[in-house]
Amino acid sequence: MNFWRWLGLLPLLLLALPALAHGPLHEQITNVTAELSLRPNDVPLLLRRGELNRLDERWDAALADFQLAKQLAPANPEPLLGLGRLALDQGKLTDATASLTRFLAIQSNHVEGHLLLARALVRNQRASNAVEHFSRALALSTEPRPEWFIERSQAQFSQGDRHLAEALAGLDEGVAKLGPVPTLQLAAIALEMRRQGFDAALQRLDTILASSERKERWLLRRGEILELGGRPGEAVTAYNAAREAFEALPLRLQRSLAMLDFRRELDAKLAALPASPKTLPTK
Amino acid sequence: MTIKLRLTLALLLTSLWLSSPLSLAAAEKLTRGPYLQMPTTNSMVIRWRTEKERKSYVRYGLTPATATNLVRSPGVFTEHVVQLTKLKPDTRYFYSIGYDTNKWITEVGPDFSFLTPPMPGPARPTRIWALGDPGTANTNQMAVRDAFYKWSGRNPDLWLMLGDNAYSDGTDAQYGKAVFDLYGALHRQVALWPTLGNHDALSASSPTQSGVYYDVFTLPTLGQSGGLPSGTEAYYSFDYANIHFICLDSQDTDRSPHGVMATWLRADLDSTAREWIICFFHHPPYSKGGHDSDKKSDSGGRLWEMRENILPILEAGGVDLVLCGHSHDYERTFLLNGHYGTSTNLTSTMILNHGDGRSDGNGVYEKPAILTPNKGAVYVVSGSAGQTEAGKLNHPAMYLSLKKLGSLVIDIDGLTAEVKFIGDKGQGRDYFTLRKK
Incomplete structure (x- = not known):
């Protein structure tokens, strides 16, 4: 490379200098940029830098990379995926939906593509369409x-209780x-x-x-569900089971602040129900 | 010697050579492993890779001479995954891998043996080796490795990788060099527990649970090794003796306080009865090294979100030690609680012990033996197992910050944890003790 070509790279290097101090992402962007300066039309490199720029939230730079990649390789679907990811990150839901729909028209079995489109659709209040794409992603993924x-x-x-x-x-x-x-x-x-x-x-x-190795919290939850279900007798049984599980714990666990709170909560629940011990025995 | 006799002798020697295990090892090219994964008290996964598609056989036993139990995975592969089951806890097994009942690639012997984990619960002396950001595959990484081997004099009982396990992009070839080749001998005897770093994520995706990291590791999704099922290899937990380990994904999984990972974490912490809780993930909640945890923009807000959203859950669950990497240095806090803001918001009351944590200094860090929320944890950035980088290294929550190569060793014996940062020449660069009483 002659002197003038090196000189031509100087602004690029100067731009890259601050990035060198900012960790691996910037370092990688710098490295890919250096490679791109030698092969400016390399689509995989453009896609890679676009993705790195997206991760670094350099939205405009990422957009420029993906758009150039798309222009250079119009038949390649990858730039559309990149544009979809980018638009979703930016909250540009219509753009994200459009890019990802076009991407999936070419790569219909792409798990991430379906997931991203589903997320864009959810945020765009199109839950029914989103469900289809979540289901497709779930069916495709091993x-x-x-x-x-x-x-x-x-x-x-x-979409409402009828979908419960x-x-x-x-x-x-x-x-x-x-x-x-x-x-x-x-x-x-x-x-x-x-x-x-x-x-x-x-x-x-x-x-x-x-x-679960420790049962006490889940047994308490069992009692709460039974109470809500209008079955206080069974709830007492569940709370008592929670108490037994609590008492079976090593002392170091029983005496923790979280467990003391748990015990108070259990006491209160038992006290509020008929035919139950008012408090737990003190160890 | 007649020609006939010579030919007979040559044939005899050739047949003897072909029937020996060593000759088969040479005949079959092993391109990775064997390496151990997902140990439980009664099972172990053995993985390896061959150049050609082969059947997968393992023979094993309590001694090299009795390694006759045979396991075969159906099918023919280059990537071999065999799980040994019905093992005994806390027991050493010797094994050999092969591709037929009489075609063994490795010898049976101490180099190819492992110890199953003890039953969870009772304490036993345990050595843990943690490597943060090791994957440079250069002389730095080798020096840190060799310094630990020399210093330790024995294998760790467990080893953890804190992310950025293979630079620069976490590709399969980079994993081959920086993870599997560099620690080859250890892989044959001790299972590695990894977490995902940002560089690993360049060739893997947690959202789709695919790519190199997810392909090369077999991690528990159903609580096979203890802990609650997470349903994903991205974050998981496991038990070893009296220690509960939690691996989180700070890179690619939703870090919001009511996200699925946080919901699982709460349930997992509620369900453990172990005496020690150690959590590891890649992005440090506190750092002023190559990364700045005060900057919301640093690493896409990952350091910030782990601190703000995940630390309150961990501390309420009684976590003792939090191990991270990402910044290529060593930074470790005082005994800390409730510091969820930036470094300028650190108050004296958040530092539960202002000392060095050393028995020969101004006292070890003490916590109640009772598993108590919010009684303090020590946060360690140990991200210099492969390289160091510049940084201010002035986070006020840190007792010590060093721009030095090294790795972390944690020795837990009963209710005492001795933590040491071992440099690349075996130097003891930091040490502290956590004691429960």
């Missing part, structure tokens, strides 16, 4: 995350795929309570109880 099932159930439920059963079925699909994950069951319990499905809520709670 390793879905619990978050996706919960996001889909929230999208379903946001659907939302619950979606969470159960998650339990069937991932196992007895408490976060899925807790989300399902909240929905069951909303439709007064107390027995179903209790069954779900039992799966958490089974996987």
Whole structure:
């Protein structure tokens, strides 16, 4: 490279200098920029820098990279995915929906594409369409995350109580795929309570109880569900079971501040119900 | 010697050579491993990679001579994953990997053996080795590794990687060099517990749970190793003796206070009965090194959000130690509680012990033996296992900040945790003690 070409790179290097002091993301942007100065039409490099700029919240720079990549490779769907991610990050929901819809028209089995579009649609108050894309992502993925099932159930439920059963079925699909994950069951319990499905809520709670080494809090929750279900006698039994679980804990756990609060809460609940000991015995 | 005799002898020697395990090792190219994953009190996952697609066999036993129990995973692969089950807790097993019942790639011996974790609950002396941002695959990383090996004189019982495990992009080739080749011998004997860093995330995606990090590790999603099921490899927990470990994903998972990870964390903390709680994730809540935890824009707000949203949950759950990387230095706090703002908002009451935490200094950090919320935790940035970088290193919550290479060693014995930062030449650069009484 001759002197004048090096000189031409100088402004670029000067621009990059402050970035060097700001950690790996900036360092990577600088490195990719240096590579791009030698191959300015390299689409994978442009996509990479666009993504790095997006992560660094340099929105304009990211947009310029993705747009140039799109212009250079109009048949390549990747710039559309980048533009979709970028618009979603910026809250430009219409743009995000448009880019991601076009991306998925080419790459219809792309898990992340469906997830991103679903999230854009949720934020754009189009829950019904979002559910379709969450479902598609869940069907396509071999390793879905619990978050996706919960996001889909929230999208379903946001359409009104008539979608409750659907939302619950979606969470159960998650339990069937991932196992007895408490976060899925807790989300399902909240929905069951909303439709007064107390027995179903209790069954779900039992799966958490089974996987939890410490039972006292879940047994307290069992009592609360029973109380809400108008079954005070069984609630007392559950609270007593919570007390037994509490008493079975090592003293170092029983005496913690959190457990002292727990004990007060349990005392209060038992005291408020008929035919129950008024307080827990003091150790 | 006649030609016939020579030929017979050559054939005999060749057949002897071919039937020996060593010859098979040479015949079959092992391109990764073996390495151990997801230990439980009664199981262990053994993984390896071969150049050609092969069947996956493991034989194992309580001694090299009795390593005759055979396990086979169905199918033919280059990426092999075999789980040994029905093991005994706290027991050493010897193993060999191969691709047929008589074709073994490795010898059975002490180099290929592991100890299953003890039953959770009762205390036992435990050595933990934590490496933050190690993955440079350069002489720095090797020096830190060798310094620990020499200093320790024995394998750790557990080892953790605090993210940025393989530079610069967490590609499979980079993982090969910086994670699997560099610690090859240790991988055969002790399972690694990793967390995702920002560089790992350049070749992996937590939102889709895909990519290199998720492909090369087998991590518990169903509480197989203790703790509550998380349903994802992005964040998980496990038990070892009297210690509960929690790995969070500060990089790619929702860090909001009522997000799914936070909901799981609360439930997991409520469910543990262990005496010690150690949490690890990549982005430090407090740092004035290469990253500045006071800047909301730093790393997309990850340091800020972990501090503001996740620390209150951890401290309420009684966490004792929080280990992070990201800044390529060593920074460790006093015994701290309730500091969820920027460094300018740190008040004296948030520092529960203003001392050095040393038994030969002005006293160890003490906490109640009773698992009590908000009785203090020590936050350690140990992100210099592969490189160091400039920074102000002046966060007021830190007792000590160093721009030095090194790794962290935690020795837990009953209700005492001795923590040491070991430099790249074996120097003891910092130490402190947490004691519960």
